[in-house]
């Protein structure tokens with residue numbers, strides 16, 4: 001039996017079982033790990049129904065972790081490190097609340113087996129090891145403004161991730177060893193909870209290609225995402241990334257990818273709906289505004305707008321090359337409106353009857369980066385052609 005407690009545990013009541021095969025730590029009291037303190041649980045840790053564990057310091061968990069009581073934090077400082085050398089079960093009857101988490105276990109591809117609800121409010125560092133959520137009722141919550149780093153094929157969440165609040169978010173999700181993030185952005189806030197998961201599964205029998213309009217030519221049957229919005233009816237910009245490893249080869253044909261759309265399975269009609277989308281060659285992604293939710297994947301559609309090309313990089317530096325944001329054939333749509341937003345969702349430009357003349361000037365008084373000459377960076381465009389078609393939205397890169 002080893003337990004390393006480098007500093008004082010306040011009011012701790014620990015019972016140690018004597019069995020060598022099933023040695024574990026059972027907490028029936030209060031453990032408070034303060035900032036700058038380090039505690040390690042070498043054996044299985046069981047937080048009993050009376051137990052309370054608050055981590056504001058450094059906690060290292062080398063084995064299984066069961067919470068039947070209270071696991072929480074008091075200040076925004078704690079880091080809980082799951083760092084085993086064999087499978088680690090994270091389970092129990094009560095939800096566990098952490099500030100920062102690090103997952104780092106290279107003992108197998110899927111070392112983290114999670115069977116209870118986990119909430120993170122700070123940052124998750126996906127160092128090594130896939131986090132498997134066991135069962136459809138196991139939830140993983142990113143609280144408002146929680147973030148993550150280092151997501152990869154080797155480390156991400158396999159299951160349904162909830163994201164609270166309306167900040168931009170890349171869901172750190174994947175399946176069968178592929179990290180396949182979905183990205184959501186609320187250009188206009190008010191979203192309180194979005195949920196997404198990824199499935200690297202053949203969807204052709206569950207969701208066969210049938211569409212009402214007939215313009216969908218081929219579906220990506222190799223993979224799909226679920227995206228659900230608890231805030232009914234709110235619109236978000238959904239971005240999905242094309243992958244040569246997982247996306248159907250039929251979708252990847254062609255060099256320009258201008259015919260790739262995002263499609264949504266309508267479970268009422270049992271058909272795929274074309275949600276349209278614009279391809280971003282910089283990130284290899286397709287973005288579209290959605291206000292209906294469910295199952296999404298890529299499709300190839302009839303390319304009916306050969307002339308309408310959105311050049312989503314421009315360099316307003318006065319050298320005469322690409323100095324304005326240019327949309328091919330925009331003059332065919334005289335009733336168009338073009339809106340540009342910065343990363344914080346503030347409008348920086350708006351035009352009706354746009355004529356390819358915007359030079360990166362802030363015309364709407366946005367407060368962040370709000371000098372007249374907008375800073376280099378990523379912006380978002382929303383283009384409404386004014387012909388009854390769905391508005392087009394995506395990323396815009398401003399260089400100088």
Ligand SMILES: [Ca+2]
Pocket residue numbers: 314315316317318319320321322323
């Ligand atoms: Ca230029």
